[in-house]
Amino acid sequence: xxxxxxLPVAIPLIAAAGxxxxxxxxxxxxxxxVGVATAAATSVLSTLLIFRSLDRDLVYWFxxxxxxxxxxxxxxxxxxPLSAALAAFAGVVTTASFVFAWRYFDEVGTLFHxxxxxxxxAMSGFALSGDLFNMFVFFELMSVCAYxxxxxxxxxxxxxxxxxxxxxxxxxxxxxxxxGIALVYGRTGALNLAQIGRTLDGRKPDGLVLVAFALLxxxxxxxxxxxxxxxxxxxxxxxxxxxxxxxxxxxxxDLGLHAIARIYWPAFSGTLGASAGSLRALLVGLxxxxxxxxxxxxxxxxxxxRMLAFVTISHVGMLxxxxxxxxxxxxxxxxxxxxxxxxxxxxxxxxxxxxxHRAGSGDELRLRGLGSRAPVAGIVLFAGGVLLxxxxxxxxxxxxxxxxxxxxxxxxxxxxxxxxxxxxVTGGTLLRAAARIVFGWGEGEDPLLSHEPPAEEEPRVPASxxxxxxxxxxxxxxxxxxxxxxxxxRLGDHATRWAQRLEDRQAHAAEVLAGKLPPAVPPVPxxxxxxxxxxxxxxxxxxxxxxxxxxxxxxxxxxVRGWAGRLLDPPVxxxxxxxxxxxxxxxxxxxxxxxxxxxxxxxxxx
Amino acid sequence: VSYLPYALAVWIFVVGLxxxxxxxxxxxxxxxxxxxxxxxxxxxxxxxxxRGGTAPIFADVPKGTRAVDPVxxxxxxxxxVVSVTVLALLLAxxxxxxxxxxxxxxxxxxxxxG
Numbered sequence: 001x002x003x004x005x006x007l008p009v010a011i012p013l014i015a016a017a018g019x020x021x022x023x024x025x026x027x028x029x030x031x032x033x034v035g036v037a038t039a040a041a042t043s044v045l046s047t048l049l050i051f052r053s054l055d056r057d058l059v060y061w062f063x064x065x066x067x068x069x070x071x072x073x074x075x076x077x078x079x080x081p082l083s084a085a086l087a088a089f090a091g092v093v094t095t096a097s098f099v100f101a102w103r104y105f106d107e108v109g110t111l112f113h114x115x116x117x118x119x120x121x122a123m124s125g126f127a128l129s130g131d132l133f134n135m136f137v138f139f140e141l142m143s144v145c146a147y148x149x150x151x152x153x154x155x156x157x158x159x160x161x162x163x164x165x166x167x168x169x170x171x172x173x174x175x176x177x178x179x180g181i182a183l184v185y186g187r188t189g190a191l192n193l194a195q196i197g198r199t200l201d202g203r204k205p206d207g208l209v210l211v212a213f214a215l216l217x218x219x220x221x222x223x224x225x226x227x228x229x230x231x232x233x234x235x236x237x238x239x240x241x242x243x244x245x246x247x248x249x250x251x252x253x254d255l256g257l258h259a260i261a262r263i264y265w266p267a268f269s270g271t272l273g274a275s276a277g278s279l280r281a282l283l284v285g286l287x288x289x290x291x292x293x294x295x296x297x298x299x300x301x302x303x304x305x306r307m308l309a310f311v312t313i314s315h316v317g318m319l320x321x322x323x324x325x326x327x328x329x330x331x332x333x334x335x336x337x338x339x340x341x342x343x344x345x346x347x348x349x350x351x352x353x354x355x356x357h358r359a360g361s362g363d364e365l366r367l368r369g370l371g372s373r374a375p376v377a378g379i380v381l382f383a384g385g386v387l388l389x390x391x392x393x394x395x396x397x398x399x400x401x402x403x404x405x406x407x408x409x410x411x412x413x414x415x416x417x418x419x420x421x422x423x424x425v426t427g428g429t430l431l432r433a434a435a436r437i438v439f440g441w442g443e444g445e446d447p448l449l450s451h452e453p454p455a456e457e458e459p460r461v462p463a464s465x466x467x468x469x470x471x472x473x474x475x476x477x478x479x480x481x482x483x484x485x486x487x488x489x490r491l492g493d494h495a496t497r498w499a500q501r502l503e504d505r506q507a508h509a510a511e512v513l514a515g516k517l518p519p520a521v522p523p524v525p526x527x528x529x530x531x532x533x534x535x536x537x538x539x540x541x542x543x544x545x546x547x548x549x550x551x552x553x554x555x556x557x558x559x560v561r562g563w564a565g566r567l568l569d570p571p572v573x574x575x576x577x578x579x580x581x582x583x584x585x586x587x588x589x590x591x592x593x594x595x596x597x598x599x600x601x602x603x604x605x606x
Numbered sequence: 607v608s609y610l611p612y613a614l615a616v617w618i619f620v621v622g623l624x625x626x627x628x629x630x631x632x633x634x635x636x637x638x639x640x641x642x643x644x645x646x647x648x649x650x651x652x653x654x655x656x657r658g659g660t661a662p663i664f665a666d667v668p669k670g671t672r673a674v675d676p677v678x679x680x681x682x683x684x685x686x687v688v689s690v691t692v693l694a695l696l697l698a699x700x701x702x703x704x705x706x707x708x709x710x711x712x713x714x715x716x717x718x719x720g
Contacts, residue, residue: 144691144692157715160715163699171692178650179619179646182649451719581716582712583626584626584712588627
């Protein structure tokens, strides 16, 4: 057993406990130093785990409770490169966020650092765990930290509302997961994912297993923010302090998706294999719906944080469709896309933070022409918009190639076109905001956009205390990493190989439960062909046009405007009205989603 | 196995859910959420129940004694801890909302929408 495996969870938790005890005595600089150092150490450790798990999973049994006669007794971590990559990604983003907070927050207590560190530990644990109940515990730990962090600026109304909506909906999501776990345990007597898979393998799925799977799926979709479970997300992300937004948007949403792949392949793919086709249709359909609704809502925002929250929803939907293709290549592509895209979204949130800090507002219209106060933020907004739309061969392009190839291989050749439409809208929306803020283009008022955001609590920072690089550096660094990932040689080929290891559930179970080496799989070459370039470039070109449309929409001829208004106004008004900000409505939608999705899974799984 | 405990768990869950959806008071809402969570205790314990089984403590009982499943009991205990954490946090938020907006009605929190 590799002693490094538990460290990405243990180190942040120990550091958090230590800080709680010593922080109030030692002061702010110690908090910041410990936070940055711990997060950086965690990302280095998780990166090491990627390299150590290249050819075989690292399975770690806590307390030395190894399986006896092929039966898992203890609680285990199961590290494969894709999950280690997600943990490393969490570490990198947390480091950037800590560095940013150093300068961004003037008065921030030790508890902020403590919560962020526990959050990081929980995210690493959630990504690495190979045990269903352990996933639930880390899920809850992560959620509780996140609720508290969203409400960290407790003097304002919006963070309270955001945190309450977030806490209530996500607690119900966690309950769904827990009920699913109880049912699975009742059927199989196992909590280890590989063990569950081995017990269920070859059986025809009965009602109980289908209900359990549907509940687990819904629970994780609440965390990921798929339609109709997404309502909490825009409220929480719009209200949270910027360093927290970065973590939530970049990693937490994506971990919900990762969990779906993580439970489907080892545990449920054997028993649900016969109905994989209908399950695929369901997940892809939900993903496409989420991608389009998120993109449309993003376009309608003027509050930059809320805009980015809807961009997150849209891209999560896109990647849900990617994971939902239920192919190794789709999973590999989605995971790579999640990481690069998450880094870009993190950088964009940081850019908004810089604008709030320098220009005193996070509102697109009020910031019009004020970009000169923070040129770096303007550059990051432009670059981020371009990267969201797609910029071959950089950024998310490797993941995109895999998604395009994978869609074609299972008969969903139309999917990339729809997803490219979503990235066109999200990228275009960001470019619109960037152009309005930096160059002062477009109108100063736009009745189509949602209401003005609540006034931002302006962080007061003594001008000379710390260097401004602390504010700009993290955003630029995250963008640089996002662009640089694409230069890793044969990244797509290797990622597909790793995903195939997860897909081969019998070899995986033998490896986890009996320590048998998996068969060596050579890297799977991906022939990009012309299609991914075409989609990506079309999305980018479309985004530029769409940004101009967003800016100068009101100058279109009156005839066109009137005609388009009659057609589009009712759905736009309805869509806005759905996002009511009332937690009861959100829970009602959640209930509806669970009933619909559960019914469909039960119907299709038969 | 009797279906009664499962029916009870479903009932508790649905009652709590109804309360959460219709609640006009944040404290009531937090408690309803806790009620929902109680349904999982019932569910977990009934999953591991064995008729005639004793508590899973194997210190001074003869070998081979029937005992209920200890794993679900551990899960329930963890679940209780989680639910208390969430309840405490929600109540703390409710206090802040009252201080700030002089109301605990979630429908009157309209800082964000659209």
